[in-house]
Amino acid sequence: MRKATRVLACASLMALGAQQAWAHGYELFGHCTLQGAKTVHCTGGINGSPLQGLRIDVLAQEDDTILVRGRLDTRGTFTFEKPAKPFYVLIEAKPGLALEIYDSQVR
Amino acid sequence: MTETKSSARWWFLAHGWLALPIWVFLLFVCLTGTIATVSQEIVWLARPEVRANPPSDDAQMLGYDEVVAVIAREHPEAVIRRVSRPVKSMFAWSVQAEYPDGVVFDHYVNPYTGHIQGSERDGFSFRQFIRALHGWMLFKDMKTSLGWFAVSLLSLPLLGSLVTGLVVYKRFWRGYLRPRLRWGQGRRVFWGDLHRLAGIWSIPFILTMAVTGLWFLADSVLHHADIELPSTSPALPVMLDRDAVPLALPGAQAPRIGLDRAAQVMRETFPEVDASFFSLGESAFSPIRVMGQGAGWPLLTEAAWIDPYSGRVEYVRSIGNRSWLELATQSMRPLHTGDFVGLGLKLVYFFFGLLLTAMVASGLLVWTKRTARATAQALPGLAARWRRWRFHLSALLLVLPMAWLPHYLTENQPAARAGLGQRVAGEWSAGPWRMTLAEWRTGPPRLHDGEYEKAFTLALCRDCIGQVKAAYLRIGKPRGDVRTSGVLLSGSPYRMFGNLHFPGDLHPDAELWLTLEGWDGSKHRVAVPLAQASPATAQWAQARSQ
Numbered sequence: 001m002r003k004a005t006r007v008l009a010c011a012s013l014m015a016l017g018a019q020q021a022w023a024h025g026y027e028l029f030g031h032c033t034l035q036g037a038k039t040v041h042c043t044g045g046i047n048g049s050p051l052q053g054l055r056i057d058v059l060a061q062e063d064d065t066i067l068v069r070g071r072l073d074t075r076g077t078f079t080f081e082k083p084a085k086p087f088y089v090l091i092e093a094k095p096g097l098a099l100e101i102y103d104s105q106v107r
Numbered sequence: 108m109t110e111t112k113s114s115a116r117w118w119f120l121a122h123g124w125l126a127l128p129i130w131v132f133l134l135f136v137c138l139t140g141t142i143a144t145v146s147q148e149i150v151w152l153a154r155p156e157v158r159a160n161p162p163s164d165d166a167q168m169l170g171y172d173e174v175v176a177v178i179a180r181e182h183p184e185a186v187i188r189r190v191s192r193p194v195k196s197m198f199a200w201s202v203q204a205e206y207p208d209g210v211v212f213d214h215y216v217n218p219y220t221g222h223i224q225g226s227e228r229d230g231f232s233f234r235q236f237i238r239a240l241h242g243w244m245l246f247k248d249m250k251t252s253l254g255w256f257a258v259s260l261l262s263l264p265l266l267g268s269l270v271t272g273l274v275v276y277k278r279f280w281r282g283y284l285r286p287r288l289r290w291g292q293g294r295r296v297f298w299g300d301l302h303r304l305a306g307i308w309s310i311p312f313i314l315t316m317a318v319t320g321l322w323f324l325a326d327s328v329l330h331h332a333d334i335e336l337p338s339t340s341p342a343l344p345v346m347l348d349r350d351a352v353p354l355a356l357p358g359a360q361a362p363r364i365g366l367d368r369a370a371q372v373m374r375e376t377f378p379e380v381d382a383s384f385f386s387l388g389e390s391a392f393s394p395i396r397v398m399g400q401g402a403g404w405p406l407l408t409e410a411a412w413i414d415p416y417s418g419r420v421e422y423v424r425s426i427g428n429r430s431w432l433e434l435a436t437q438s439m440r441p442l443h444t445g446d447f448v449g450l451g452l453k454l455v456y457f458f459f460g461l462l463l464t465a466m467v468a469s470g471l472l473v474w475t476k477r478t479a480r481a482t483a484q485a486l487p488g489l490a491a492r493w494r495r496w497r498f499h500l501s502a503l504l505l506v507l508p509m510a511w512l513p514h515y516l517t518e519n520q521p522a523a524r525a526g527l528g529q530r531v532a533g534e535w536s537a538g539p540w541r542m543t544l545a546e547w548r549t550g551p552p553r554l555h556d557g558e559y560e561k562a563f564t565l566a567l568c569r570d571c572i573g574q575v576k577a578a579y580l581r582i583g584k585p586r587g588d589v590r591t592s593g594v595l596l597s598g599s600p601y602r603m604f605g606n607l608h609f610p611g612d613l614h615p616d617a618e619l620w621l622t623l624e625g626w627d628g629s630k631h632r633v634a635v636p637l638a639q640a641s642p643a644t645a646q647w648a649q650a651r652s653q
Contacts, residue, residue: 022558022608026344051342064587090588094346095392096579096595100586 021099030056030091030099032106034082040106042078044091050076054093061086061102082106115275120481122271123474125264131501133265134467136258139241140316141460144445145453146234151198156215156225159199166219171366171385177221178202178214185212186599190366190385192218194400195449199224205599207569210525230521242323244508245515250327254511257504259327262320268470269313272306282307295476298469305462305469312459319443322436339430345412345422347392349590352576353416355626360573363415366395373397376420377409384408387415389597391576391626394421401426405447406438527564527602532640537623538631540575541568544621544640551647552609559609561644564602565621572600579622580605582613582637589630592622613637613648 021028030044040058045051056078058068067087068080082103092098142149151157171190178185185204188211192200199215206212211229216222239245246252273279288300306313329336353361370382379402386396394412401407404426412422426434441447445456517523527545534543543566552559567575579585581593596603607619618634625631638645 022606046342059586059588061586088586090590092349092590094344095349095390095577095590096593097344098590100591 021097026093026097028091028093028097028099030089030101032089032101034106035079038082040080040082040089042080042089042091042101043076044072044078045076046093051093052076054091056089056091058083058087058089061088116481116485118271118274120485122268122275123470123481125267125271127471127474128500129261129264129504130467130471132257132504133261134464135501135505136241136261137460137464137467139237141457141464143234143237143241144456144460146237147195147198147446148450148453150233154225157199158224159197159218161219168218169221171370171382173221174200174202174216174218175366177216177223178204181223182206182214186601187387188599189387192383194383194447197450203229205601207601208525209527209564209566209602210521228521229524231516231519235519236515239515240508244504245511246507247511247514247518250330254507255327256324257507259320259324262317262324265313265320266317269310269317273310276303276306279303279307295473298472302466302469302473305466309459309462309466312456313463315442316463319439322439323443326436336432336436337430338433339428341422345394345396346390347394347414347416347421349392351414351416352391354628357625357627357629358574360576360626361391361416364395364413364418368418369395369397369413369415372413372418372420373399373411376411376423377402377425379403380409390595392595393597400447403427404434404438406441407434527566528562530641532563532635535621535633535635537621537633538629540571540623540631542566542571542578542621542623544619544635546641546643547604549641549643551641551643552607559611559613560606561609561641562604562606563619563640564598564604565596566602567600567623571623574625574627575600575623576626577624578603578605579624580607581620581622582607582609582617583620584618584634585620585622585632589622589624592624592630592632593620609644609648611651613644613651615645615648615652617648 027047028044029046029048030042032040032042035041042056043050044054044056050072052072052074054072054076056070056072057066058070058080059066060083062085067083070078070080072078072091087103089101090098091101174190175187178187182204184207186206188203188205190200190202200218202214202216204212204214213227213229214223215225215227217224239249242255242258243249243252244254244258246254249255276282282303286304288304289296355361366385369385373380373382377399380399382397382399384396384398387393388395393415395415396410396412398408398410401409407426407429409426410424411420412424413419414421429437445452527543528547529545529549531543531545534541536542545564545566547562547564552561554560563580565578565580567578578596579592579594580596581591585591585593594605594607596605598604615637617637619637619640620632620634622630622632637648
């Protein structure tokens with residue numbers, strides 16, 4: 001079941017590979033994997049289903065500047081070239097329903 | 108004895124016994140349901156302030172903005188949450204507003220004069236009480252409670268009584284042509300005639316109550332089993348995107364459209380629908396939700412969510428776009444209560460409700476005279492046992508609402524529903540803004556759907572209200588981007604709610620971070636040690652870490 005894989009979107013759990021956030025019955029999920037040496041492939045969606053159009057940004061950890069801007073495609077995925085500096089991926093479905101995926105969580 | 112006669116006897120016994128072991132309970136549910144049907148009208152009779160009397164025959168109703176202006180003028184500190192114009196024009200409009208101490212009031216406004224005729228503090232109300240008594244016997248968790256099950260299970264004997272009754276009552280349709288109600292031939296004959304006559308005229312009503320009741324039972328079972336029926340609900344919460352809220356100059360707010368404009372947008376979206384309900388939203392990102400009774404399907408409402416800054420329609424929930432399953436299941440409640448046409452239908456429901464109550468009573472009277480004897484012949488022993496135990500099961504069921512009454516009254520005390528919650532954690536400042544954080548319920552996070560959850564409340568200082576656009580709460584320090592601030596708190600600036608999810612391995616020294624975002628785009632943050640925000644949660648985390 002979906003519940004078994006749920007973890008929390010909080011900084012204390014940065015070591016985990018998947019992230020979730022909730023709002024009124026909506027559960028946002030997202031995870032990223034490394035494809036080859038330089039490409040990061042992320043998937044996200046709501047309540048277990050991929051969702052097109054969600055805003056996904058890649059930000060620098062040092063100053064939170066946006067390195068890459070994008071939106072999830074029809075399969076709920078987004079691919080970008082791995083930045084040279086430490087980064088994190090931010091998916092926001094709606095205000096208050098967002099999650100972060102850190103580069104250390106990208107496998 | 109022939110086979111037909113024997114089968115008829117068993118049908119008769121089945122009919123007689125269906126509701127009998129719990130007849131007092133069934134009578135109670137029928138009676139309270141009948142009263143609940145007209146509870147709004149009872150309030151209308153009892154309290155002049157909820158009536159909408161026009162001062163003259165040619166008086167015109169005010170616009171929505173004018174009614175809002177009345178509240179703003181007479182109660183400048185009130186934050187309006189919703190405005191509703193009852194479908195029945197004999198009722199005053201009701202404006203729900205929240206006040207600085209977290210108290211919620213319903214103001215009854217005369218729609219012709221704009222006069223605030225009366226105000227009622229959120230809490231115990233006769234309508235809600237009678238509804239809770241009838242529907243779930245005052246139990247705490249409503250749909251998931253034993254009370255809800257006990258009441259909705261009655262749909263089975265009700266349906267069974269209807270079916271067996273029609274089998275037992277040979278050629279019942281003759282009763283329509285030659286109605287028979289014999290006086291002066293003894294009690295049994297009179298009550299028997301009444302039982303049959305009321306029964307055949309109540310077939311559609313009993314069927315409606317049984318089928319809708321059966322749905323309430325199924326709904327609760329599905330809820331317990333964690334099964335969601337397929338729905339056409341939106342893929343995302345109906346909220347504005349972050350960039351849809353315009354930035355304002357420091358100290359100012361983004362201007363909003365009025366309710367008259369929202370009603371106009373509703374008319375443009377659904378030309379045949381009159382807007383009758385406005386919910387003004389729970390945060391700066393909430394659209395205004397406008398609802399109105401469906402023109403083609405009055406059981407349900409059409410609804411539009413309107414961007415309060417641009418007037419654009421953000422989302423539409425139309426009856427036509429719902430699946431057949433949704434139309435059927437969502438129509439069950441209005442069909443059960445009869446609250447979808449007007450006073451006429453309410454009175455029809457009331458009449459048939461009384462008739463059904465009378466049928467339960469008359470059924471018992473017939474039973475004591477007849478079925479008891481028939482049972483004694485068919486199944487000796489059972490009748491004797493019944494005589495001894497006839498009130499026990501009903502009494503047991505009726506003890507339940509009595510047992511829950513003190514809890515219900517405590518929960519619905521106005522004082523219990525006001526304020527920030529059970530424990531104020533303290534005051535903190537984030538930049539120029541001061542706020543009060545509180546625990547809605549003291550105690551550690553509770554497990555809900557496999558997650559540890561806990562609700563916190565927040566009140567902004569009076570001077571900050573006009574400047575703060577949004578407040579957020581999260582565990583652990585957010586990053587620089589405002590989107591990482593955590594849960595969006597929702598509600599009035601006097602009492603915003605946020606439900607936090609806690610990890611099972613929460614560190615006792617963790618911090619909660621509050622972020623306030625200004626209308627001008629500025630943001631200020633403050634960290635609150637978990638031990639101060641919620642000592643019980645810190646202890647819980649400590650215990651778990653050991």
